Amino acid sequence: MSTDPDCIFCKIIAGEIPCFKVYEDDNTLAFMDINPASEGHALVIPQEHAADLHRVSDHAIAATVTSAKKVAAAIDATLHPEGLNLLQCNGPAAAQSVLHFHMHVLPRSIGDDLKLNWGLEPGDMDAIGALAESIRARL
Numbered sequence: 682m683s684t685d686p687d688c689i690f691c692k693i694i695a696g697e698i699p700c701f702k703v704y705e706d707d708n709t710l711a712f713m714d715i716n717p718a719s720e721g722h723a724l725v726i727p728q729e730h731a732a733d734l735h736r737v738s739d740h741a742i743a744a745t746v747t748s749a750k751k752v753a754a755a756i757d758a759t760l761h762p763e764g765l766n767l768l769q770c771n772g773p774a775a776a777q778s779v780l781h782f783h784m785h786v787l788p789r790s791i792g793d794d795l796k797l798n799w800g801l802e803p804g805d806m807d808a809i810g811a812l813a814e815s816i817r818a819r820l
């Protein structure tokens with residue numbers, strides 16, 4: 682399986698950087714975003730490194746979408762958001778900041794007026810960790 686030693690998400694997969702993990706299988710990993718655009722914001726990534734949509738294998742993207750669906754259901758059961766976006770960003774104009782393919786699972790509320798090019802504001806790590814535990818318990 683291909684990895685990139687300089688990639689922050691490959692380091693999370695390898696356990697070199699900690700994360701609030703909610704789900705893992707042979708092909709994917711899901712964990713909480715530490716700069717949440719909304720409460721419960723999670724990321725789902727393929728275990729194999731690929732920079733973006735144009736490079737990810739069909740097998741890896743299929744596995745990532747399948748895991749994103751599972752994680753979305755667990756987030757829905759935990760937080761009961763009024764809506765949810767599955768989002769994937771490619772390239773600088775789309776605000777891709779990490780060059781390892783990933784899907785955002787983004788809970789939404791009516792009137793949240795969330796800008797898609799949101800700024801990276803660090804979240805409350807205790808609250809994110811507690812939420813990860815609640816979501817993980819449903820997977």
Ligand code: 5GP
Nearest residue numbers: 689700713714715716770776777778779801
């Ligand atoms: P992008 O802008 O590339 O679509 O999204 C990358 C996401 O990765 C951002 O929402 C950012 O907060 C998140 N992120 C960046 N570094 C880390 C990290 O070390 N740990 C976690 N959990 N999320 C990260």
Ligand code: ZN
Nearest residue numbers: 688691730781
């Ligand atoms: Zn990577």
